[in-house]
Amino acid sequence: MTITQLTYVLAVAEYQNFTKAAEKCFVTQPTLSMQIQKLEDQLSIQIFDRSKKPIELTDVGRKIVSQARNIVNESYRIQDIVDQQKGFIGGEFRIGIIPTVMPTLLPMFLKTFIKKHPKVKLKIEELTTEEIITRINDGHLDAAIAATPLENANIKERVLYFEPFVAYVPNNHRLKDKKILEVSDLDIDDMLLLEDGHCFRDGVINLCKGFKDQTDEHFQLESGSIETLIKLSNEGMGMTLLPYLHTIDMSESAKQNLHHFTAPSPAREVSIIYHKSELKMQIIEAMQEVIASVVRGAIAFRNVQIVSPLAK
Amino acid sequence: MTITQLTYVLAVAEYQNFTKAAEKCFVTQPTLSMQIQKLEDQLSIQIFDRSKKPIELTDVGRKIVSQARNIVNESYRIQDIVDQQKGFIGGEFRIGIIPTVMPTLLPMFLKTFIKKHPKVKLKIEELTTEEIITRINDGHLDAAIAATPLENANIKERVLYFEPFVAYVPNNHRLKDKKILEVSDLDIDDMLLLEDGHCFRDGVINLCKGFKDQTDEHFQLESGSIETLIKLSNEGMGMTLLPYLHTIDMSESAKQNLHHFTAPSPAREVSIIYHKSELKMQIIEAMQEVIASVVRGAIAFRNVQIVSPLAK
């Protein structure tokens, strides 16, 4: 049994196709087929059920794949140990970012980060919190930036910053003349909220006085775009809450509709999150530091109350 | 990086000697040397400091060895998964047994076990509790039989049986005429105790009324032999406590000196213990079952109080 064989098995399990798996492993299909056959022979067991199309895992196969993932991931940590020893910050680093953080935070730190750590090959993906959790667990992501706390046993968090919410109140709204809002002014019935993987949304709902069961709402907005949210608000669909960083470079006219909260302002906690195995921890720490330093200038609020993204 | 290379690294780390390590891996010394060099080259780091004699690990080397042990052990679990799937109970199984359990328990179950599970190649070692814990943690033992609870985070326990203590009171002892003893009769000052890795001993000391700090004792008995204990007792060194199974096949004359306790009799908990990773769990369960069935006939006590082997 070799680590190579195990990675081949993982690839086939993922793509359910020997040819495609071979491509991803940068070998020819016979190479991959033979190595897997060899492993199956040595174990005297079938890992894949080749009679099904597309190919399926057998029952043992499933367990073996799970253990193989374990072993392959642990083997990566050898290189990780060496990198840490050398203080080397580099290699591929796959990071996920939730939609409501992506457009504001990424431009703020990306340039600084790649300048400071040119050897890191960043792969950035916009993903919902749910997708992020899945991919951190299966090893497809090295880290992510999301609203926290998540309270997921396999995922660790490091807080980057607290981002206050600012209310966007259109002209026709009952609160249009109250320039400084209290949290108690919020009413779920005349508010418009982003979906954002049930995360941002759920947190805000809990803020509102007398919030109801989520099911009896008029509609759900599935866009991840704050732009859309503002436009719908202008169309008379209700007021909305915007994360502070989104309000910085709004047009002057739109800024007219912004209403701040009295302290403690509601806020969300934004963290860099990663698997508890702490693979590539040096890069995670490097990124945490860069983000913290650029955000420090942009957000200077002290008195905030955290809105947990956890449902219920 | 291959699993083979990692096992070579582990062997050298263990024996601090390339030649001996090569032997244990069933390859020649150049083979092992070259593979380790290749790994070091690929990682561009020294795992071993060859200038020291005997060879030492470098700082990174130590971390790599620790991770390598992890990976190699996890790789064994692939075969384990296959064995479990097939219901196969076999292969090498290394078990440690504490001295005060070995001579009574082993003869009771060994024959039955090897008859029932002929494919298991048992390697049995008599070891102290301390040695057992070390070896379960470093993977040199698959399981062990010891007095519990140990409260060790890496080790799991399954209770096999509770074994009452029986007092052995020589003719010249103050308690020689009290045929049924109470726990409160015990006095550390006229008792003789086995060392047994601080384990059996510590448990008993806690039983005695007004027990003192262990340091101010007249002497410590380092033998693991119950025989010696009885002989010393006969020489007037004091009474002693024997695990019940040891009293079954004593000579009739010796049995005259046995004094039982009133219920609840003090007793020790004897368990099969194993690493939390649960490798070779089928064999462990098979052994647990065999032992439980043979002991069931020999020990039929209900009302006992457990003497914890934990110091303090």
Place this chain on the structure above:
DNA sequence: TTTAAGCAATCAATATTATTGATTGTTTTG
């Protein structure tokens, strides 16, 4: 029904890699 496409297995040829026995140079030991 025929044809084409998709896909994994097979095969023989080749490239790569691991292993070996012999040897060397160094260090340790008696």
Place this chain on the structure above:
DNA sequence: CAAAACAATCAATAATATTGATTGCTTAAA
């Protein structure tokens, strides 16, 4: 100082992985 112990090196060889070409099966399209 000589002998032993030991790891590195080397060239030869054994073992193994990889490949391109092909086959045979199944599915999808004409």
